Amino acid sequence: MTMSTDRSPGLRVVAIADADSFVKWSAALIDSAPDVDPHLVLVQTPLVVSVAQEHAALAGTGIRPEAVTRLAYDALAGWLSADRPDVVVVGGRGPFVRLIMRQIDRVTPRPVVVSGLPGMSIPAQRGAALYRRYSDLMVVHSRREQRAFAQLADRLGLDMRPSLATLPFARPTRGAGGGTDLVFAAQAIVPHEPAERSRLAGILRSAALADPTRRVVVKLRSRPELGEAETHFERTGLTDLLRDRPDNLVLSHEPMSRALETAEGLVTISSTAAIEAMAMGVPVIALTTFGVSKTHLNTVFVGSGVQGEADDVIARRFRHPHPGWLADNYFHDPSESTWWSDVERLVDQRRRGVLVPRYVPAARGGALHDAWQRKAVLGAEDRSVLGSIALAVGAPLVRGILSARTMLGHRGAESWSDDGSDITVTPARYQDPVVRPRRSVLATVID
Template identity: 45%
Template sequence: MIVVALVDSDSYLKWGAATLDRVVPDADRRLVIVANPVMPSAAQRRAAVATTSWSGADVPVMTVDAAVAHVREVEPDAVLVAMRGPMAALVLAMLTELPRRPVLWSGIPGIALPARRKALVYRAQADLMVVHSHHERRDFAELDRLAGLDHRFALSTLPFLDRRASTGDDVVLAAQALVPITRASRASLVARFVEAARRDPERRFVLKVRALAGERQTHDERWPLDGLLAAVGDVPANVVVRSGPMGDVLDRAGALVSVSSTALIEAVARGIPALAIDDDGVDDALLNTIFRGSGLLGSTAELVAGRFRHADAAWAADNYLHDPQQDDALGHLEALRRARDAGELANRAPARSTRGGALRRAWDRRTALGRHDGSALGAVALVIGSPLRAGVRLTARWRSNARR
C-alpha cells in the first residue's frame, strides 16, 4: 500500500506523520507540506517529526498544484489530508477530481471535542474520518447524522501517545493558543505558575510554548504566555521557557498543568499527575468540557499548593486512553481501497456552497493559500469577494441586532 500525507501547519504535521506511523506502519509512506500562510518553520518541522519515521529528515514543501501533481504521479492507494478546515476542503476537492483518485481520509489532531459541525463540513469529501476516542466517535457520528453528511468514522489511538512512565520531577505548564481566552486570564495563569515556583524553589517549573517569536501556529496566539512572563516581575531562577517536542519535556515531568491541551492526555498516558485549570469555568468555549468526570479539573490555587491528580480510569478508557487493540482505522482503509480498486468508491459531494462557479473556487483557493496562490483568477476573486463578504457579514450582524 502506498500512502501520502499532505499537511499544512505544525500540529497537523505532527499528527499526520505520527498517524502514518501508527495506522499504516508497513505501507510505503510519503509526507509533503503544502505551502500556505501557517506552514511550520524549520525548527517547528524538526520538533513535529522528532518522534516519527521522519526524524531528522527534510520534509519537502510543495505548492498545492505541485502536491496534487505528485499524487497523480505516485498514484497512492490513499491520501491523508491532514490540514485545517479551509485547506482540507480545497485539497480534498482537487484530489476528488483526479482521474484515478485515491482513498481520501482526514481527521483532527489532538482533542477534537466539543464536536463542531464545521469540522465535518470542511471534510465532507473525505471517505474516512479518523477519531481518537469512543467519546469522539459518538459525538461526531451524532452530529454527522444531524447534518446528513454520512461520514464513515474510524477509531485510532492518538498517534503521539507514549505510555512509558516518566521519572522526572519538573512541573510543566503547557501553553495553548486559544485558551485562556482573555489577556487577563492568561496573565493570571502565568502569575500563579510563577507563584507556585517561588513556593517550591527546589523544583524546576517549565513553561512549554508551542512556538517562538515569529513562528506561525495552527491557531494564532494573541498573547503568548512567555511574553506575559516578563510582566510578572521578579521571575525566580527555577522558571524556564522551553519549546520543541512535548515528549522531550514530558520525559522530565513530574506534573503537568494546562487548560485543555492534548498534553494533559499525554501526561495521563505516562502516569504523570496533572491539573486541568478551571479558573474561568468549564465551557465549550474553553475547550475543557471533555474533562468533566476526569478528576483532573482544579484551580490555580491547587497548582500553587502542588496538588495534582490522576485521571479516573473509566473516564480515561472512554476518552483517548482506550485499549489500542480496539483501533480499526487500518481495517476501514483496506476496505475502502478494495472498493476503490473494484470501481465501487463513489466521489463524495462537497457540503459547502459552490455557488459562483469558477470565481467561487478561486476565492476559496485564495483565502486558503494566501500569497501562496499564484493564480490570476485568485487575485480577481479577492478584489471582488472581499467587499461582498464584508457586506454579507454586516447584514447578518444588523439582522442579529434587530432580532435582539
C-alpha cells in the same frame, strides 16, 4: 522535490499537512499504520511549519528526513499523480482540507482520502464535520468522539464515516515523569480574552515563586519572532506577558514528549498534551479557573478527576485520571481501533472499482468564490489576479457575516452555550485569520 522510490510491500500512504499540530498528528498516524510505505508532504501556506517545528513534530516517529517533501499547492496534483499513493491522509484546518481535496480530485486513480483532527475533539464541531464530509473516512480518537461525530453527522444530514484510532502520539510508555518540572502546555486561543491570559501568566509566575528550586516550563509551539506560525492565531502572546519572570520560569520549544521526561506533572486548560501525559504516567491538572465550557474546550475533562484550580497549580497538586473516564476518553482497548482495517477495506473497494469517489463540488458563487477559498488558505502563496480581487471583495463580506453572528449569538440546544452536549451545530465562536496579520493579508475563513 523528493520522491521515494524504495517501496515496501505494504500500502503507499502519504500524509499532507501544513500547520504544526496537524503535521504532528498526520505523521504519527501514518507511522502507526502497519506495513506501510509512509511519506509526508508539507504544502506551502502561511501556516506551514518551519524546519525546527518539523523536527519537533516528527520526534518519536519513524519518518525519515528523506521521506518529507515540501511542495507549492499547484504542484500537488502532479506530484500525487506521479507517486500514485494508495491512501492520502489530509491534516489541516477545515479550509485547507477542502482545498487539498480539490487537488486530490484531479488525480487518477484517485486514492482513498482520510481526514481527522489532531487531538481531543470534544465538542464535535459543525465546521470540522462540514469541511471533512467529502473524505472517504474521518478518524476520531475516543469512543465518546465517535458517538459525538455520528450524532453531529445525523443532525447535519451528512454521510460521514467516523472511525476509531488510538491517539497516535499518546501510546502508553514507562520511564517518564518522576522529575521536578511543572510543564504548562500553552494554547493560542484558550483562554481567549486578554485579561484571562494575563491572569494565566500570573498563575504561572506564582507557581514559579512558590518554589524557586523547581522549574515551571511553559511549552510553546512557535517562535513568532522567527516567522513561525501555529494552527491558531495567538492575539495575546504569553511570551509577551512573561517577559518579566523568575529565573525558574522558562520557555521551551522542545517536543512535548521530551518535556514530559523531566515532568513532575503537566498543567493545561484543554490541550491534548494532557492525554499524552496520561499515557506516559505523568499526573495532570486541567485548570478550571477560567471556567468549564465548550468555549474553553475543556468539558471533556468533567468526571476525569484531574480538574483543579489555580491554588492546585501553585501547590503542584497533580492528579491521575479515574479509570472509568479513561476507557471512554482516549484510552479504549486497542482492539477497538478499527481505522486501519477500515482503510484497507476502502482500498480494496477502490481497486475493485466499487468505491464511489466523494468529489468536492465547485464553490457556490462560481470562480470568484473559488478564488476566495484558495486565497484565504494560501495567502501570499496565491499570486493570482482573481485571488486579489476575491480578497478585496470577500473580506468586507466576511467581516459583516462575523458581526452578524456575534449579534445573533450562539444560543440554544447543541450550541456553544449548551455545555451539557458533546456537539455544536452552530458556527465556531472564534474565527482565526488563516493568514496572519503580520504577513499583511487579513483573510479570515468562516465555517
